[in-house]
Amino acid sequence: MSGILTSALAGVLEPVSLLLIVFGTSAGIVVGALPGLTATMAIALLVPFTFGMSPIHGLVLLGAIFSGAIYGGSFSAILINTPGTPSAIATTFDGYPMAQKGEAYRAIVTATLASVFGGLVGVGFLIFLSPPLARASLRFGPPEYFWLAMFGLTIIAAVSPRSTLKGLVGGGIGLLIATVGIAPIEGSVRYNFGTVSLQGGISLIPALIGFFCIPEVFRMVEESRQSGTVIPYKRQRRMVLRVFHALLRRPWLMIRSSLLGTLIGIIPGAGGNIAGLVSYNEAVRESKNKDRFGKGAMEGVAAAETANNASVAGALIPMLTLGVPGAPPAAVLFGALLLQGMRPGAELFTVHARITYAFLFSLILANVAMLPLGLLLGKAIARLMHKVRIQTMAPLIVFLSMIGSYSIYNNIADIYVMVATGLLAVMLRKAGFLPGPIVLGLILSPIAEQGLMQSILMGRARGSLFMVFFGRPISLILIALTLLSIVTPIIVQWRSRAETVHHGPVHHGPVPVVREGDAEGDDL
């Protein structure tokens, strides 16, 4: 094992890998800082570029972009009151008021240090939890995989409380789309509409690019919003040390936010946005001086940024071990792994252990690199936010989506798949169905179908379907979790309605500019 770890470390410390980490983190920070460009979009567009790279280099680049983009969202949250990525929604609550009070640099340094801390704790959990979880996945048979997929789908309901029904329908749409192609049992060619190119099913990466990039392009063009005024700031000497000491004096805030972020990241469908909001709420609830929040409390920025960066690694835990992505960017990384011929699960930590550990180590370096890069690039990013009109990116993103989809298999049908899924996503979004649950359905459908059909065959052979589906301990745990994820949002909705009737809606601080669907667990 130590030989594999040493070899993985050597792979990450290669000059090319280090260069890719620096480039990926910087590019991620810039993408994250520009409102309208999301981490998921950046990763989806870059996956085809990594096809020609070695698996280590490709994954290192994508991981660095993911980490950098979630942190980068804090810049626009603090400087223009607009979260660069939905993960930074909670950062606006206190980050922008701090900037208004002339403490923009202090807020940025706080966000940077908190992001680095949260990211490192998350990666720590990822490194130590993933191998045993992956080993545990060896105990999973077809019924367990079926229930795991069911749990993954119903959890959508729990994480989109304002649209439980639409979340479930969205997941169902994803399941339906995934039935196109050859059936895993008996091999009938399904729903190919007479075309040969659909016989193999819907290509995952072009579909992911379509679902995540095209709706964003439409949003950029339709909204046509001018960026807000960027609050100027000056670097101050010893600020990093001062903020570092201030955060050291709040160890419980940092630890709690990291744990919350990691745990929420693990939940399929919940991402950095929910992690940030929950962690912020906890920081307010635990504080003795609640009135400061919403008016520029440094703890608010620290709680939100620690949690949303911890959720990055959290989202990778179920993806790497069970093949169930915890967040949309992790779903795209799932596609990147498949593209490199690597299937999530125990195999990643045995057959592909060197590549997997190199990827995990690279996340540590990417998080460490955020500290100097974020503080050095800060001024340039502020200027960029001021100058770049996001609509100018729209045609180029469509072009990159096209060549990205095409170049995976040099197949023009993949461009059609990308455009068709993209337009479908645009129309569904207008009807209130967000791409996150649909993509989760698309990814979980093969797991669910294979698990269901193999379990039925097992049940027929053993003479008891009931015992196959309901007679195994892991299945029972997953069934309980599935039921819990269905019932919980109903109770939460019922309670929040009752509270609104009694107390009316509560609001603290200035209103951030939040885009449609941002608070719905839509995208990162």
Added chain:
Amino acid sequence: MTQRARNLTSSVVLMAVTLYWYRTADAYRPLSRFYPQVVAGIVFVLAAVLGILTLIGHGPVIVIAEGDATNRHVRAGTLMAALVLWTVLVPILGLLPASILGVTVMGLISFRGHEGTLRAILVAVVSVIVFYFLFERLLYVPFPMGVFQ
């Protein structure tokens, strides 16, 4: 279109699609049709619930976007048409000419009314050419050439 109308339309469309999905699966072998029919059945029920809840005034409400709705829909419609046209032209003209045309048209839709429209379109076209040759010459991707083959 109001949220109520959106919910009702999506409910009806989804029910129709799932019915089609279910009926089409009848032609497949038993174990190949079981799963799509179960999923179609579940989505049909959920879509019906969405429709019923909307009719009785308890349908889910999701704020789509702020701003002038008519202007937004016009932009979205034009953009959809441009994207479809661009895609259709790729096998006919080849990726590069179709994309230069597509980027220009999409640029006109996106930047309309803003300062520096011409410059922005020029930057987009140059970027397209750079990325095209980057993929073709460095990554050896054989892009479709269309009539220029």
